Amino acid sequence: MTAGNGIPAVELENVTKRFADFTAVDSLNLNIGENTFFAMLGPSGCGKTTTLRMIGGFEDPTSGTIRLHGDDVTGLKPYRRAVNTVFQSYALFPHMTVAENVAFGLRRKKVDDAEVKRRVGETLELVQLSARGSAKPRQLSGGQQQRVALARALINHPRVLLLDEPLGALDLKLRKEMQIELKRIQQEVGITFIHVTHDQEEAMTMADTIAVMNQGRIERLGSPSEIYEDPRTPFVAGFLGASNLMSGTVSGNEVGLPNGAVIRLTDIQAARCNGHNEVQIGVRPEKLSFFGSNDGNAPVNRLSGVIADTSFTGTSTQYLVEVPGIGQVAVVEQNLGDIHDPGEEVTVAWKPEHTFVVE
Amino acid sequence: MTTTTLHEPELARMARRRAMVPYLLLLPGIAWLLVFFMVPILRLIGVSLQSGVYPNYEFTWQWDNYARLWTTYGSQVWNSLRFAFAATVICLVLAYPLAYFIAFRGGKWKNFLVVMLLMPFLMPFLLRTLSWKIILADEGIVVSTLKTLGVIGPNATLLATSVAVVAGIAYNFLPFMTLPIYVSLEKLDRSLIEAAADLYATPREAFRKVTLPLSMPGVVAGTLLTFIPAVGDYVNVLLLGSPSEFMIGNVIQSRFLVVLDYPVAAALSFTLMTVIVLMLIPYVRATGTDDLVA
Numbered sequence: 001m002t003a004g005n006g007i008p009a010v011e012l013e014n015v016t017k018r019f020a021d022f023t024a025v026d027s028l029n030l031n032i033g034e035n036t037f038f039a040m041l042g043p044s045g046c047g048k049t050t051t052l053r054m055i056g057g058f059e060d061p062t063s064g065t066i067r068l069h070g071d072d073v074t075g076l077k078p079y080r081r082a083v084n085t086v087f088q089s090y091a092l093f094p095h096m097t098v099a100e101n102v103a104f105g106l107r108r109k110k111v112d113d114a115e116v117k118r119r120v121g122e123t124l125e126l127v128q129l130s131a132r133g134s135a136k137p138r139q140l141s142g143g144q145q146q147r148v149a150l151a152r153a154l155i156n157h158p159r160v161l162l163l164d165e166p167l168g169a170l171d172l173k174l175r176k177e178m179q180i181e182l183k184r185i186q187q188e189v190g191i192t193f194i195h196v197t198h199d200q201e202e203a204m205t206m207a208d209t210i211a212v213m214n215q216g217r218i219e220r221l222g223s224p225s226e227i228y229e230d231p232r233t234p235f236v237a238g239f240l241g242a243s244n245l246m247s248g249t250v251s252g253n254e255v256g257l258p259n260g261a262v263i264r265l266t267d268i269q270a271a272r273c274n275g276h277n278e279v280q281i282g283v284r285p286e287k288l289s290f291f292g293s294n295d296g297n298a299p300v301n302r303l304s305g306v307i308a309d310t311s312f313t314g315t316s317t318q319y320l321v322e323v324p325g326i327g328q329v330a331v332v333e334q335n336l337g338d339i340h341d342p343g344e345e346v347t348v349a350w351k352p353e354h355t356f357v358v359e
Numbered sequence: 360m361t362t363t364t365l366h367e368p369e370l371a372r373m374a375r376r377r378a379m380v381p382y383l384l385l386l387p388g389i390a391w392l393l394v395f396f397m398v399p400i401l402r403l404i405g406v407s408l409q410s411g412v413y414p415n416y417e418f419t420w421q422w423d424n425y426a427r428l429w430t431t432y433g434s435q436v437w438n439s440l441r442f443a444f445a446a447t448v449i450c451l452v453l454a455y456p457l458a459y460f461i462a463f464r465g466g467k468w469k470n471f472l473v474v475m476l477l478m479p480f481l482m483p484f485l486l487r488t489l490s491w492k493i494i495l496a497d498e499g500i501v502v503s504t505l506k507t508l509g510v511i512g513p514n515a516t517l518l519a520t521s522v523a524v525v526a527g528i529a530y531n532f533l534p535f536m537t538l539p540i541y542v543s544l545e546k547l548d549r550s551l552i553e554a555a556a557d558l559y560a561t562p563r564e565a566f567r568k569v570t571l572p573l574s575m576p577g578v579v580a581g582t583l584l585t586f587i588p589a590v591g592d593y594v595n596v597l598l599l600g601s602p603s604e605f606m607i608g609n610v611i612q613s614r615f616l617v618v619l620d621y622p623v624a625a626a627l628s629f630t631l632m633t634v635i636v637l638m639l640i641p642y643v644r645a646t647g648t649d650d651l652v653a
């Protein structure tokens with residue numbers, strides 16, 4: 001499926017978009033490979049939707065170049081781009097049936113009737129809506145409308161499919177189902193999906209590659225696990241899952257914290273501290289476990305404190321541990337054994353490889 | 360157990376009372392229509408079947424009054440229909456681009472432009488029409504310009520012709536055409552037009568396949584709001600036309616207020632109403648607006 005020539009499906013070179021009073025996208029450089037599920041993740045106003053709209057041709061960049069499969073498309077109108085979009089509000093044509101909506105793109109390209117009919121049937125089957133072809137969009141549920149929007153874009157066999165927060169309007173259960181469904185469809189049709197979302201869990205569930213955007217720039221680009229395990233910036237660490245961030249003084253492979261505790265780093269993480277004296281380190285709450293204060297089996301990175309809050313969430317329990325000199329540390333433990341109560345004195349510990357450095 | 364049985368009739372009574380609310384809210388409107396629309400209509404029908412000479416009319420099932428519309432006033436009926444039709448077409452041709460411009464290109468001037476559109480209403484209807492008399496006068500600017508350009512002959516005039524009458528009607532009803540079209544374009548979801556462009560529709564195709572069909576409710580409402588009052592109009596003819604341009608409205612007006620021939624005037628009024636309703640039913644059906652109103 002992957003084009004062997006190495007030309008990226010989408011290439012942004014120094015793309016900037018300025019509106020009257022602010023810069024939405026700031027000299028962005030980005031290559032998106034063939035046949036990937038790419039997610040642009042960030043809070044509202046981070047420039048992710050503007051970036052998507054520039055790839056689709058709905059906004060012209062103030063400066064920079066956009067290439068699709070090597071061809072410069074900067075300034076090209078949307079109807080001349082081999083790109084299709086699933087809009088946030090679906091934007092289904094209310095005066096047309098589901099089948100007419102889905103056929104719209106092929107009709108514009110003057111595909112002959114028999115072919116249109118065949119492909120509409122095929123695509124409705126792909127999104128499991130074969131029975132609803134003659135319904136009007138308003139007669140469908142939100143999830144069904146979402147699938148029509150998807151079918152209407154996919155039927156044109158675009159080389160790149162843009163999805164603008166397509167699951168935002170669905171309830172949680174349906175959203176989870178559609179995440180799996182979208183991933184299945186992407187693998188089945190084998191085209192590049194670019195998915196804009198502010199939901200980190202959604203991005204991690206579906207995407208092969210995630211770009212975390214903030215203030216018009218990409219803060220971190222990588223696979224979901226790379227970004228999660230090593231977020232590198234405080235923004236990414238906070239936006240993608242929860243993190244415990246602590247400041248300390250670095251010397252070699254060790255970071256001394258204000259309360260006297262010494263935290264061990266891996267060589268790779270320690271190398272990133274080069275040239276710095278003060279650094280911020282972090283650890284994910286689920287990487288922490290409780291141990292007895294003198295337990296020899298406990299990992300080397302340890303903090304002692306008092307449990308301030310315990311909240312039971314079903315599969316796990318979330319604790320807030322008050323550590324003197326550091327503040328509150330969040331811990332998430334699976335519900336396998338005893339649940340600790342507030343007021344209990346505890347030691348939490350984690351392994352050096354679970355410690356990350358942020359800049 | 361006992362408490363539920365006690366509460367059941369009370370709950371039922373409350374549900375019944377709640378079900379009554381919509382009807383109670385409709386009551387003033389229904390009463391108004393009954394007193395000021397249904398009763399006069401029925402009286403109108405009664406009067407239309409009377410005969411005699413003012414002021415001594417008697418109810419005699421005088422069906423002959425109805426025949427007068429076709430036998431005596433055929434040319435006025437024809438004038439009414441064709442002037443109203445022409446004015447409606449002119450209004451539509453002028454109003455659609457105007458409404459489109461305000462809705463899509465108006466930007467921050469949108470509300471100002473809508474107010475400008477309604478400005479003529481601040482002037483009384485009669486004054487507005489009278490000013491057209493000056494504009495279209497034989498020595499006026501329009502006629503002399505057209506003569507200089509050679510569009511019309513040296514002895515041609517505009518005033519007291521069907522051109523002036525149609526122009527007057529079109530001018531007076533333009534806002535009634537523009538506003539509904541503007542509203543339907545204004546509320547049109549812009550992402551639908553983007554979606555059309557995304558699906559390879561050129562701007563022209565996007566307009567034909569998406570914008571135009573979705574603005575049809577506005578077009579239908581606008582044409583109805585223009586055509587219906589235009590058919591019954593008589594002021595424009597009085598001020599800008601001549602007796603040969605008289606419309607059915609002029610006949611009804613003179614029968615009621617000048618000749619005092621109430622039965623014929625009533626018969627003409629009632630027939631006019633019926634004819635308009637019968638003409639509009641297939642129109643509204645064909646344009647399929649009930650299907651568009653989501």
